[in-house]
Amino acid sequence: MKGIMIQGTASDVGKSLVVTALCRIFSNEGIRVVPFKSQNMSNNSYVTIDGKEIGRAQGIQAEAARVEATIWMNPILLKPRSKQDAEVVYLGKAIETFSGREYREQFYEKGLEVIQESIKQLSKQFEVVVIEGAGSPVEINLRDRELVNMKVADLADVPVVLVADIDRGGVFASIVGTLELLEPEERKRVAGIIINKFRGDISLFDDGIQWIEEKAGIPVLGVLPYIDHHMIDGEDSLSIAHQFSNQKQGNIDIAVIHLPFISNYSDFEPFLYEEDVSIRWVKRGDEFGKPDAVIIPGTKSTIQDLKFIREQGLDVKIKKHFESGGFTVGICGGYQILGEEMIDEAGTDTGIANIIVKGLGLIPGKTIFYQEKETTRAQAAYHENTGFPVTLALEGYEIHLGNTFIKQNGCSFLRLANGKGEGYFQRNGQIIGTYLHHLFHNDEWRNRWINLIRKKKGLPLQEIRKIQDFKDQRFDALASEVKRHLKWEQLKDIMEKWSPKA
Incomplete structure (x- = not known):
C-alpha cells in the first residue's frame, strides 16, 4: 500500500482539511483510498456502523473517500475529561482514564502495537492511505514517546508533506524551525511543503516560494487559498470558532x-x-x-x-x-x-x-x-x-x-x-x-x-433542505479547489517513487 502523511507546523493549520480533500481527489480518480490517524484528541467523535467510536475527522474523511468508517482508521481516541485527564478509546471502546503522564508511561507499547495492526489491516483493503499527524512533529517534551507524527510515518514508511498556515503569520519561521528541529532521519522523510490559508493574489508569494525551496531544499507543492465556508466538520474546540465565525445573521x-x-x-x-x-x-x-x-x-x-x-x-x-x-x-x-x-x-x-x-x-x-x-x-x-x-x-x-x-x-x-x-x-x-x-x-x-x-x-415556513446533497457537493468543491492549487502530479510522483526502507 502506498501512502502520504500530512503533518503540520502547529495545531489548526489545516491538516484535517487537506487530508479530507486528498481523500476525495484520490477517490475521484478511482483509487481505493483510506484516511488514517493513529491517535486523535477530540471530544467530537463519530460512531461507526458497528457502534464503535472514532474521531469525527476520520469519519468525515472516510465519507470523502466514499468508504465506510472503521476503527482501524483511528485506533486511539483521547477524550479530555478535565485539564489533566483523558478517557482512552481503544479500537472504538473506552477502556480507561489516564493523566498525561500515566498515558505516556503505561500505554505507549500498547499504542505502538495497535497502530502497526491498524496499518496492516488497512493495507489489505486499500491502495493508498492518507495519514494525518497531530499538532507539531517537533514538540521536544513529547517526541520520545509520541504516537502520532514521525513515529507513525516511520511505521507506515511513507513520505511526509508539511502544512504551514500563512494566515496566522510567521510562516517562514514555522517551516524552517520545524525542519531544523527534526532529527536527520526524520528530516529526510519530509518530501514537500504546502502553504495553507493564503489570502489575496497568490502570485505575490512567488518570491516566498523560491526562498522556502532554496532554504529547505524541498518543493512547495502548493499554496492553498483561504477556503471559507467549506462546511467540513472540524476536529476540536479550535475548529468551533472557525466553523461558525463567519455566520450570516438570520431571523x-x-x-x-x-x-x-x-x-x-x-x-x-x-x-x-x-x-x-x-x-x-x-x-x-x-x-x-x-x-x-x-x-x-x-x-x-x-x-x-x-x-x-x-x-x-x-x-x-x-x-x-x-x-x-x-x-x-x-x-x-x-x-x-x-x-x-x-x-x-x-x-x-x-x-x-x-x-x-x-x-x-x-x-x-x-x-x-x-x-x-x-x-x-x-x-x-x-x-x-x-x-x-x-x-x-x-x-x-x-x-x-x-x-x-x-x-x-x-x-x-x-x-x-x-x-x-x-x-x-x-x-x-x-x-x-x-x-x-x-x-x-x-x-x-x-x-x-x-x-x-x-x-x-410569524415568519414564512420553509421547505426541507437536504444537507447530504450539499455536503457531497462540498466535498467535490473542496477537492476541486485544493487540486487546482496543488502540484498534484508531483505529489503523486513523490508517493509513487518513495523508496521503502530496507
Whole structure:
C-alpha cells in the first residue's frame, strides 16, 4: 500500500482539511483510498456502523473517500475529561482514564502495537492511505514517546508533506524551525511543503516560494487559498470558532451553550445550511441575550459543565428563557443537565461514587451514571406522544455513560427501533431532551423544529433542505479547489517513487 502523511507546523493549520480533500481527489480518480490517524484528541467523535467510536475527522474523511468508517482508521481516541485527564478509546471502546503522564508511561507499547495492526489491516483493503499527524512533529517534551507524527510515518514508511498556515503569520519561521528541529532521519522523510490559508493574489508569494525551496531544499507543492465556508466538520474546540465565525445573521437566533468539555458540536453544523438561522456560542450570562431557542450540547464531563453553567449565571438565564416560552433542547449531557438530579453511582463522571447533584429541573427525571459507556448507531421514529407522523424515521447515534429516567408517562420524544421510548417532549416541542446525537442532521426533523419557531415568530415556513446533497457537493468543491492549487502530479510522483526502507 502506498501512502502520504500530512503533518503540520502547529495545531489548526489545516491538516484535517487537506487530508479530507486528498481523500476525495484520490477517490475521484478511482483509487481505493483510506484516511488514517493513529491517535486523535477530540471530544467530537463519530460512531461507526458497528457502534464503535472514532474521531469525527476520520469519519468525515472516510465519507470523502466514499468508504465506510472503521476503527482501524483511528485506533486511539483521547477524550479530555478535565485539564489533566483523558478517557482512552481503544479500537472504538473506552477502556480507561489516564493523566498525561500515566498515558505516556503505561500505554505507549500498547499504542505502538495497535497502530502497526491498524496499518496492516488497512493495507489489505486499500491502495493508498492518507495519514494525518497531530499538532507539531517537533514538540521536544513529547517526541520520545509520541504516537502520532514521525513515529507513525516511520511505521507506515511513507513520505511526509508539511502544512504551514500563512494566515496566522510567521510562516517562514514555522517551516524552517520545524525542519531544523527534526532529527536527520526524520528530516529526510519530509518530501514537500504546502502553504495553507493564503489570502489575496497568490502570485505575490512567488518570491516566498523560491526562498522556502532554496532554504529547505524541498518543493512547495502548493499554496492553498483561504477556503471559507467549506462546511467540513472540524476536529476540536479550535475548529468551533472557525466553523461558525463567519455566520450570516438570520431571523432565527439559536444560542448554544459553549461548555468547557463540549462534545460532538457537529450536532449543530446543519443549521449553517439554513438561510434564516444564526448560531451563537454562549459562554457567559451577559452573552445570553434573547434567543428564540437555546440548546445545551453534549459534554464529556456533565457535572463539571453544570457547575460551569451555574458559575456563569447561565442557569438563571436558561430557566427564564423557558418560562417565557422559549424553545429549549438538551442533547445527551445537555439532556442530563436539564433534569432534576444526577447520581454518579459508579463515579464515572466525577471520580466520586454515589455523589448526587441537582440539575436545572426543567425535565422531570433523574440520571444515573454507570460504569459502562453506551455507543450505538440508532434508528428511531417520532413517539406517538409528539403528534408527529410515527412512520417517519430518524437516524443518529448515542454515546453516553448514564441513563435518564423520566417520572411522567406519555412524554417520550422518540420510539427506538427496539420499541422503547426515548427522550422527553413536552409543550408541543418547546422543551426536548434526547440522547440522539445528530438529531438535527435529519432534514425532515430539523425543518419541522425550525418551522415551529418560524410559526411562533410569524415568519414564512420553509421547505426541507437536504444537507447530504450539499455536503457531497462540498466535498467535490473542496477537492476541486485544493487540486487546482496543488502540484498534484508531483505529489503523486513523490508517493509513487518513495523508496521503502530496507
